[in-house]
Amino acid sequence: MDPKSFMEANSKQRLMELFEFLRFPSVSAKSEHKKDVLACAEWLAAHMEKMGVETQIIPTRGHPVVFGNKITSPDKLTVLYYGHYDVQPPEPLELWKTSPFEPTVEGEYMIARGATDDKGQLFTHIKAIEAFLGTGAELPINVKLFIEGEEESGSENTERFINENKQLLKADLAVISDTAQFARNKPAVTYGLRGVAFVEVKVIGPNRDLHSGSFGGAVPNPINILAKIVASLHDKNGRVTIPGFYKDVHPITAWEKKQIKRLPFSQKEFLAKVGTKGLCGEKGYSSLERIWSRPTLDCNGITGGYQGEGGKTIIPSWASCKITMRLVPNQNPVDVINRIDKYIRTICPKYVILEITKHGGTPGVVVPTDGPWLAAAGAAIKRGFGLEPVFIKEGGSIPVVGTFKRVLGLDTLLLGWGQNDDNAHSPNERFSVKDFERGCYSSLALIEELAKARK
Amino acid sequence: MDPKSFMEANSKQRLMELFEFLRFPSVSAKSEHKKDVLACAEWLAAHMEKMGVETQIIPTRGHPVVFGNKITSPDKLTVLYYGHYDVQPPEPLELWKTSPFEPTVEGEYMIARGATDDKGQLFTHIKAIEAFLGTGAELPINVKLFIEGEEESGSENTERFINENKQLLKADLAVISDTAQFARNKPAVTYGLRGVAFVEVKVIGPNRDLHSGSFGGAVPNPINILAKIVASLHDKNGRVTIPGFYKDVHPITAWEKKQIKRLPFSQKEFLAKVGTKGLCGEKGYSSLERIWSRPTLDCNGITGGYQGEGGKTIIPSWASCKITMRLVPNQNPVDVINRIDKYIRTICPKYVILEITKHGGTPGVVVPTDGPWLAAAGAAIKRGFGLEPVFIKEGGSIPVVGTFKRVLGLDTLLLGWGQNDDNAHSPNERFSVKDFERGCYSSLALIEELAKARK
Numbered sequence A, B: 001m002d003p004k005s006f007m008e009a010n011s012k013q014r015l016m017e018l019f020e021f022l023r024f025p026s027v028s029a030k031s032e033h034k035k036d037v038l039a040c041a042e043w044l045a046a047h048m049e050k051m052g053v054e055t056q057i058i059p060t061r062g063h064p065v066v067f068g069n070k071i072t073s074p075d076k077l078t079v080l081y082y083g084h085y086d087v088q089p090p091e092p093l094e095l096w097k098t099s100p101f102e103p104t105v106e107g108e109y110m111i112a113r114g115a116t117d118d119k120g121q122l123f124t125h126i127k128a129i130e131a132f133l134g135t136g137a138e139l140p141i142n143v144k145l146f147i148e149g150e151e152e153s154g155s156e157n158t159e160r161f162i163n164e165n166k167q168l169l170k171a172d173l174a175v176i177s178d179t180a181q182f183a184r185n186k187p188a189v190t191y192g193l194r195g196v197a198f199v200e201v202k203v204i205g206p207n208r209d210l211h212s213g214s215f216g217g218a219v220p221n222p223i224n225i226l227a228k229i230v231a232s233l234h235d236k237n238g239r240v241t242i243p244g245f246y247k248d249v250h251p252i253t254a255w256e257k258k259q260i261k262r263l264p265f266s267q268k269e270f271l272a273k274v275g276t277k278g279l280c281g282e283k284g285y286s287s288l289e290r291i292w293s294r295p296t297l298d299c300n301g302i303t304g305g306y307q308g309e310g311g312k313t314i315i316p317s318w319a320s321c322k323i324t325m326r327l328v329p330n331q332n333p334v335d336v337i338n339r340i341d342k343y344i345r346t347i348c349p350k351y352v353i354l355e356i357t358k359h360g361g362t363p364g365v366v367v368p369t370d371g372p373w374l375a376a377a378g379a380a381i382k383r384g385f386g387l388e389p390v391f392i393k394e395g396g397s398i399p400v401v402g403t404f405k406r407v408l409g410l411d412t413l414l415l416g417w418g419q420n421d422d423n424a425h426s427p428n429e430r431f432s433v434k435d436f437e438r439g440c441y442s443s444l445a446l447i448e449e450l451a452k453a454r455k
Helices: A003-009 A011-022 A029-051 A120-135 A157-164 A224-233 A256-263 A267-274 A287-293 A332-348 A373-385 A399-408 A433-454 B003-009 B010-020 B031-051 B119-133 B158-164 B222-231 B254-260 B269-272 B289-292 B331-346 B370-386 B399-408 B431-455
Strands: A052-056 A065-070 A076-083 A104-106 A109-110 A140-148 A174-175 A189-191 A195-204 A295-304 A318-327 A355-364 A389-394 A412-414 A429-430 B055-058 B065-071 B078-084 B104-106 B110-112 B142-148 B174-175 B190-191 B194-204 B296-305 B318-327 B353-362 B389-396 B412-416 B430-432
Touching: A003 A120, A003 A433, A011 A109, A011 A120, A029 A052, A029 A065, A029 A120, A076 A120, A076 A399, A104 B399, A109 A433, A120 A140, A120 A433, A140 B431, A157 A399, A174 A399, A174 B003, A189 A318, A189 A373, A195 A224, A195 A332, A224 A318, A224 A332, A224 B222, A224 B296, A256 A287, A256 A389, A287 A389, A295 B222, A295 B289, A318 A332, A318 B158, A332 A355, A373 A412, A373 A433, A399 A412, A399 B389, A412 A433, B003 B010, B003 B119, B003 B431, B010 B031, B010 B110, B010 B119, B010 B431, B031 B065, B031 B119, B078 B119, B078 B399, B110 B431, B119 B142, B119 B430, B119 B431, B174 B399, B190 B370, B194 B222, B194 B331, B222 B296, B222 B331, B254 B289, B254 B389, B269 B353, B289 B389, B318 B331, B370 B412, B370 B431, B399 B412, B412 B431, B430 B431
Parallel strands: A076 A140, A076 A174, A174 A412, A189 A389, B078 B142, B078 B174, B174 B412, B190 B389
Antiparallel strands: A052 A065, A065 A140, A104 A109, A109 A429, A189 A412, A195 A318, A195 A355, A295 A318, A295 B296, B055 B065, B065 B142, B104 B110, B110 B430, B190 B412, B194 B318, B194 B353, B296 B318
């Protein structure tokens, strides 16, 4: 029996096993679920061990890591699979139509907390590996599986774990399925993520809130000044005005423009989704280009003075705001943070105290579009889905991808089997059974395609 | 015995009577003091009645008004004295060095809640009237005393009371001692107050908080847009940019400039008091001119997005701010509010929803500087204090003064006997016994000077 036939023969069995995995309420954020998280790790380790993967449960300061590996030859490509076995809290429970930890199939979907994020998507790779080991076929790559139990509660120990286990995690490439397809029947390879840089800006004026009648007009007002600062960060074309902000930004390549053009993107649907009256952004770019390939600056929060009901006639003592900048690959977060710091210090009037807190950031990452991995991933998806894959980016960051690059020197292939409307982090999380199946076949094909690409 | 000799003879007696008045914990804001407030009103009414003033306690929906009058001839000038017999809560009690409702003399000060705000200052006028009635001298003016019991809890029923009692309150001029001297030994006549106009501005973007990675750059950010709006309200010279904002603003008169020049105003002391690194405001004006004679615009509060510790990478659904404008006499609050509304609607981009709440306002008031009253008040202070009075304005509003003007057509003389550092509204409220005494003699002289000025 070849691996693909094994996979065909085990369709029902595979779903029943995933359901066992989904039944663990492995909610990492809640201490009352600590035992459940551990039980889930133990089940997963036993399952992998039984498949023939050498597996260990490695403690961290938080929830343990499940680590497996099957190294058959030092000459083969070694792929590091990353995923997480923990899940978001299911609350609010009253909004679930079925029990979150009793997986149920309704129509085309399986419904359970963790179905798509990330147990179901992770499981496709485990089952693809099993298809080789279960048939005695030669696994054409070496595999390592790094499955953490704290992703949904902030991955507090993940960076340290990676730093402390460089040898254990050593590989040629990482693979993660924790993103989504671009749209229904548009399976996607995500080849780039933006980075992020975060600062807080506080303007301090009077030593206490002052009466705006008795002092108004003669004393600096921190809110008005902060507003001027924030307003000065963009020009009328929506470009960030910080000197040198775009210095390291590469122009969008012809290949990338072509990929974006291929996508079924509807401005109208996008508008309906975000619910704004209209859109805006950097002049000269489309919405997807703005989100995927251009750096941005957004205030995430602003606060100052009286915020309750009615009025209070004060000049507040201070005002502050939180600013994040999304960075594209090649921009250095430290450099960008130093530039905004310097610029704000230049434009802020001297009659107030200015406090800028540099919170640091992570750089953007990109999988080289001219290397072998992207093509291999595309070929695997084409075989598994019977559909042309699309190549997309994501405007947000996935911190572990940056850590893999920085600490282990690894590029990461992000393959999404689920959908954006699968209710990840919301009640009634779901995963199309058909997408799960196509994901399994794609994962199987990926092993073969990566091995081929290596040659 | 003439009134002045009566006053000289009764110095100790007068202080003891004021102490009786101060012993009532007439805290209007606290329902547990309701009986104390009433007892205080009853004591005051009895005291005035005993002096020879026809007095009544008039119920309101809240605490009662004490109203007294002594009308001796329809030909005489009728002066309406306004004050309040209620006081601020004394808390925090542990910061008082003596019991707040057991008046104590320490050095040059009497210490008690209400000493300066407003029982002590109000009492100077009551004692001046008594000096005439007690000696059988002819009171050269008609007096009406309108003493409310809710000033420290928002004067909720005062405007209605004035509207419903126009005939009762009918007079030629109002007198209030509820302000302060400009500085030590700088007794002041406050001849103008700024008005106020209040709006709230809300910018609504996405229908929920969006992920700033997945959407940042392509979607309007309400905080960034609100910052642009607020920043657009002032130009680089500190002038308000709303078209027509200064349309009805009169230039500062030569007389006013002269009064301001006479004042011992130290920029350094002012800076120390407000605690800012420097000062700013409308170009071409001094600090006092900015506060007293120029309209201003201040944000009193701003809010939007995530304001807790650390970061949250969102584009917030909305942001809002509270804006008050201080107005000088002749500016119409309704007109100013319509202008800011129109201007913000013009500059706000169309891709967000804009909500402006017009909260209304009150106009500024001024006592004509070329009429007889200001000169009479100055002459009275000169006699009572033996010092040249200063003529000042106040940047804040005293709502009752606006109501007197609007409903009764009355100008108000604001005569301050206390000091700005007398701890009104704070622990250890105090009033210099000497200032109380000089206030009494000035109040006595005021009666004579106003009668003279009438002729």
